[in-house]
Amino acid sequence: MKHVNFGPEAAGTDAPALLVLSHLRWDFVFQRPQHLMTRAARSRRVYYIEEPVYGAPSDQLAVRRDASGVTVITPQLQQGRSADEGRASTARLLASWVQAEHLHVYDLWVYTPMELPVTAGLTPRVTIYDCMDELANFKGAPPELRAREAALFRRADVVFTGGYRLYExxxxxxPNVHCFPSSVDTAHFAQARQALPDPADQEPLPRPRLGFYGVIDERFDIALLGELARRRPAWHFVLLGPVVKIDPASLPRGENLHYLGMKRYTELPAYLAHWDVALLPFARNAATEFISPTKTPEYLAAGVPVVSTGIRDVVRPYGERDLVRIADGVDAFEAACAAALDERGTPAGEARRQRADAFLATLSWDRTWAEMSALIEQAAERNEVALVGVADD
Incomplete structure (x- = not known):
């Protein structure tokens, strides 16, 4: 039986608080969790619970309020604990904190099945699993991840997926799975179509510029990038983002390869404004089979031509609608980049941009959050009916 608490919040004007369990740091790359939770924070209290950091003198929760309105909670644990010990300690800390905060009614939103044990002391109104990636396919994924996900499926009241392939x-x-692929804040990225100043670290770089932003990890096709840069020394490749889970020394180097590091979400339009082509050079491997890159609609909203490898959630819908060029293999990818460069400033290029704009008009993170919220409330209603039925028995 599901445990559902009803308290003063349930009958009041405030929506129940939302506890979010995530494997991604709040201040890491701004992506799906940040887009959704900043919107959730407009109408409810949102507590974003990160994975622990170790080295504190005693186990505690570090709590801070982000400018977005989201409260970020970071368990700070003593060094030397095993992962299971750390989760058990976090579960005790979290249960005590929820009680101290008088959170009588709240929902639980889970991104990371591995951390499910930290919810042992919680009794949410609704449990949501937002499955944004097939984490079990990622480099270094723990073997018990699939079993934890199966347990989460049994507990969840509603499941969202981050793309079509993942939904399949x-x-x-x-029984209650819904597909919510990556959306976009069109107005934010459309700033790139204005005369924004070229950022200082990019301004000296020659044109044409072919750019990428995001996490550079095992999903990134290093060999493809290196061969493109070798073949086309006049093209300059701008790479923005942190390098994680791979050795930075393994990245290709050259005079036309420029690694400018991680940038804030607010800075991205200025970089995009001075790119000639935006790239999605993902490798075709287990880690990329289920991804739905948030940057696809962001690139298009910026008005920059896009070339991608054949990632399923880019092919459908962007490739099928001829909004993004799809090419696998270095020969085809090089040809697609050349075609995108040639199309700049032509009627065909403008027509492609107009088609993209029409499609983007159907997308927004605000709409995504509103639809998700409605499904959460439907799940809450079902739980309440089920609880009343149990009481009547």
Missing amino acids: AKRDQH
Whole structure:
């Protein structure tokens, strides 16, 4: 039986608080969790619970309020604890904190099945699993991740997936699965179409510029990038983002390869404004089979031509609608980049941009959050009816 608490919040004007369990740091790359939770924070209290950091003199929760309105909670644990010990300690800390904060009614939103044990002392109104990636396919994924996800499916009241391919893989594992692919804040990225100043670290670089931003990890096709840079010394490749889980020394180097590091979300339009082509050079491997890159609609909103490898959630819908050029293999990818460069300033290029704008008009993170919220409330209603039925028995 599901445990559902009803308290003064349930009957009041405030929506129940939302506890979010995530494997991604709040201040890391601004992506799906940040887009959704900043919107959630407009109408409810949002507590974003990160994975622990170790080295504190005693176990405690570090709590801070982000400018977005989201409260970020970071467990700070003593060094030397095993992962299971750390989760058990976090579970005790979190349960005590929820009680101290008088959170009588709240929902639980989970991104990371591995951390499910930290919810042991919680009794949410609704449990949501936002499955944004197939984490079990990532480099270094723990072997017990799939079992933890199966347990989460049994507990979840509603499941969201971050893309179509992921939806196909998960829809038979739960009776209430809904697909919510990556959306976009069009107005933010459309700033790139204005005369924004070229950022200081990019301004000296020659044109044409072919750019990428995001996490540079095992999903990134290093060999493709290196061969493109070798073949086209006049093209300059701008790479923005942190390098994680791979050795930075493995990245290709050259006079036309420029690694400018991680940038804030607010800075991205200024970089995009001075790119000639935006790239999605993802490798085709287990870690990329289920991804739905948030940057696809962001690139298009900026008005920059896009070339991608054949990632399923880019092919459908962007490739099928001829909004993004799809090319696998270095020969085809090079040809697609050349075609995108040639199309700049032509009627065909403008027509492609107009088609992209028409499609983007159907997308927004605000709409995504509103639709998700409605499904959460439907799940809450079902739980309440079920609880009343149990009481009547």
